[in-house]
Amino acid sequence: MFNFDYNDKNIKEVHFIGIGGISMSGIAQLLNFHGYKVSGSDRDESETLENLRQVGITTYVGQKKENIKNPDLIIYTDAILDDNEELIAAREKTVPVVSRGVFLGTLMQNYKYSIGISGSHGKSTTTSMISKILVEANVDPSILLGGKLDEIQGNMHNGKSDYFLTEACEFNGNILYYYPAMAVILNIDEDHLDYYKDINHIVSTFIGYMKNLSTDSKAVINIDDKNCLPLLEHVRGEAITFGIENEDATYNITNINFDEIGHPSFTIKSKKEDFGSQDFSLSIIGRYNIYNSAAAIIASYESGIDIDSIKKSISNYHNLHRRMEIVGQFNDAIIMTDYGHHPTEIKATMSALAEHKKGRLICAFQPHTYSRTKHLLNDFANAFGDCDEVIVTEIYAAREKFDPSIHSIDLVEKLRENGVNAIYLKTFDEACEYIQKNVDKDDTVITTGCGNPDVLAKMIVK
DSSP states (O other), rough: OOOTTOTTOOOOOEEEEESSHHHHHHHHHHHHHHTOOEEEEEEEOOHHHHHHHHHHOOOSSSOOOOOOOOOEEEEEESSSSSOHHHHHHHHHHSOOOEHHHHHHHHGGGGGGEEEEEEEESSHHHHHHHHHHHHHHTTTEEEEEEEEGGGGTTTEEEOOOSSSEEEOOGGGGGGGGGOSSSSSEEOOOOSOOOOSSSSSHHHHHHHHHHHSSSSTTTTEETTTGGGGGGGGGGGOEEEEEEEESSSSTEEEEEEEEEOTTTTOOEEEEEEETTTTEEEEEESSSOOOOHHHHHHHHHHHHHTTTHHHHHHHHHTTTOOOOTSEEEEEEEEETTEEEOOOOOOOHHHHHHHHHHHHHHHSSSEEEEEOOHHHHHHTHHHHHHHHHOOOSSEEEOOOOOOTTTOTOOOHHHHHHHHHHHTOOOOEEEHHHHHHHHHHHOOOOOOOOEEEESSHHHHHHHHHOOO
């Protein structure tokens, strides 16, 4: 079993295969700040690689066996396949070679107050909310984010305290490697079906995660989500629950209202006397963000943060980059980008935008992975009902090889069957030209997906 300890003097140099990923780059920077000599490779040149170079990390474009010099530890991303030349060379070394998930699990054990945020949807938003709260409460946590937050000038923060905050993704069953002091479970939905057999497989993996927790840990769980309910009986520490109009919950969210822009306000009532009843307001839209913010509020409070400090930070929170982010304007239309890549996320975002739109709502969607598009095709076809027009671009393959049995056109046909005005445009160049020719004043255009649809949004604005 691999263990990592900051005090272990045998590890001085660390090499990352796939260092350009949002999580890998964050871990690389954290180790770099702790004095390790860090290097890494990625498939393509990117802004992330340039940023890593600027803090003294050696990076290589292209994954070749020659990139590996004399590291004491090699960490690889889950997106790397077993036939990768650099990974094969790494495994021929006599040093530890571990996945990102395994390393993250052992990394969090270096901190007394580690917090892991899990769930099929909302991880990055909730983690960034807690990040803002902890930073502004002067806790000085170490943070690993799946996005970029202005308050920490990026996707990570190297803190000096015993607090550690990270997203804890279930991809590839990685949560089974995690042992946080506090686990937050936002929801459980069908996703990553290239690894999981079905929803039961996913739920059983989360149950295994609950069994990892120590008896003095805390698990913050959304009990409005039916798939989260089986977890409760397996929590080894304190089970802390939350829900909307759910009197069974430890923290019950009530009195929900929205202003004219769509910003929610609500009350949280707790069975814990020291919390009582507290009012909160948000500066972001979306009913689903009530759940995200409630989880952030509860996790922060249960971590010892003062309630007045929490209220101030949460009310001033503005989204991560690529979470309903306004990129700019074109022809007096608002151009936005989002990270949503699962039908549930997309449907919630489009509903929130449609509720307050002035002109048309136009979405350019970049499907992410063949397996997700194929398994959830009907769900995707039902996710865009609030849009006036949907543009579907080529599938972003990510870690997967080409699958001829699924194509973006299949989704376009399904959308049209559901009465949605949809077209297929293969490239961003084609989509950009089409949008620029057809967009009108007061329209809202949003690009979405977890590949690189933000590039398209920037192209439109330029």
